[in-house]
Amino acid sequence: MCEKEYTAWEDITKSVTLSLNKYLEQNRRVRGAYKDEEQTSADDGMKIDRLELQHQLFHITLDGKLHLAPIAENPRDVLDIATGDPNWVFDFAARHPSASVVANDLSPARPKRATPNIVFQVGEANETWTYSQRFDYIHCRQNHRRIEEHRLFEQGLKFLKPGGWMEMQELCNPIVSDDGTLAEDSSLAKWAKLLVEASAKLKRPADNPRNYASWMQEAGFTNVQTVVHKWPINPWPEDEREKLKGLWNLYNVLERLEKFTTALLTKALGWGREEVHALLVDVRAEMQNEDVHAYFPV
Numbered sequence: 001m002c003e004k005e006y007t008a009w010e011d012i013t014k015s016v017t018l019s020l021n022k023y024l025e026q027n028r029r030v031r032g033a034y035k036d037e038e039q040t041s042a043d044d045g046m047k048i049d050r051l052e053l054q055h056q057l058f059h060i061t062l063d064g065k066l067h068l069a070p071i072a073e074n075p076r077d078v079l080d081i082a083t084g085d086p087n088w089v090f091d092f093a094a095r096h097p098s099a100s101v102v103a104n105d106l107s108p109a110r111p112k113r114a115t116p117n118i119v120f121q122v123g124e125a126n127e128t129w130t131y132s133q134r135f136d137y138i139h140c141r142q143n144h145r146r147i148e149e150h151r152l153f154e155q156g157l158k159f160l161k162p163g164g165w166m167e168m169q170e171l172c173n174p175i176v177s178d179d180g181t182l183a184e185d186s187s188l189a190k191w192a193k194l195l196v197e198a199s200a201k202l203k204r205p206a207d208n209p210r211n212y213a214s215w216m217q218e219a220g221f222t223n224v225q226t227v228v229h230k231w232p233i234n235p236w237p238e239d240e241r242e243k244l245k246g247l248w249n250l251y252n253v254l255e256r257l258e259k260f261t262t263a264l265l266t267k268a269l270g271w272g273r274e275e276v277h278a279l280l281v282d283v284r285a286e287m288q289n290e291d292v293h294a295y296f297p298v
């Protein structure tokens with residue numbers, strides 16, 4: 001256990017809210033396509049939309065780019081698999097008005113605003129796709145453990161036009177550090193390993209994204225490239241941008257920590273709730289220790 005005092009949850013929430021609103025204001029051009037004015041105002045309350053926060057984490061990580069694949073300037077047919085809260089799809093459609101974007105999800109989307117070049121499609125991505133068209137670009141973000149990847153790559157390739165691109169954007173467990181500050185015997189490292197072990201037992205391994213490049217090649221893709229970015233576990237980096245990513249990511253993880261850790265460890269490894277809670281007391285503290293330079297590879 002570390003002896004440092006840790007920031008209260010309310011203070012983390014406040015810092016995240018203020019910094020996120022400032023970032024959104026600075027990037028109003030991007031958000032302006034579909035966000036209401038009041039949603040980007042600095043005195044917006046303390047309610048953080050986690051999917052929006054994650055979207056902005058990707059935004060800052062990729063320097064405002066929505067894709068890294070070298071797609072044509074004016075792609076015509078685009079598919080977003082498991083679109084969720086349609087932040088990415090709205091941004092993409094706004095930037096590429098000539099594209100017709102199919103936004104797939106199991107659940108019906110609740111678009112904040114009608115956008116003529118988005119078609120929302122309710123469908124199970126693991127089942128056989130029945131699209132009548134082929135796509136220039138297929139995008140899938142933050143869906144590992146939800147979608148069976150081998151099948152996804154097989155179907156993706158089949159539904160791409162010649163010369164088309166498929167892109168996966170995923171966070172990968174476990175957290176790591178490059179300088180040894182994530183001690184092997186720490187509760188944080190133990191927690192990180194347990195998540196991977198539990199998810200593997202449930203047959204949805206949380207470290208699958210490490211294999212995407214080789215699995216895509218096995219499926220028949222060529223010119224496969226992996227780009228690794230880092231999401232620091234807290235604001236430990238010196239660099240201002242990395243610090244901001246760390247702050248947002250800290251909120252992102254802490255907000256769901258208990259829910260997903262309890263679900264995984266009780267279901268897959270037979271842990272009791274009290275045992276999970278005891279582990280998480282130390283995990284929460286260590287996760288805020290800025291001497292630990294750990295990050296999620298993204």
Ligand SMILES: C[S@@+](CC[C@H](N)C(=O)[O-])C[C@H]1O[C@@H](n2cnc3c(N)ncnc32)[C@H](O)[C@@H]1O
Pocket residue numbers: 051055081082083084085087088104105106107123124125126140141142143146147
């Ligand atoms: C974390 S959200 C997606 C986030 C979104 N892609 C993004 O990057 O902001 C996960 C979404 O996947 C959808 N989903 C889960 N399993 C699915 C499946 N098998 N087929 C299609 N959608 C699925 C859920 O309904 C949910 O909206």
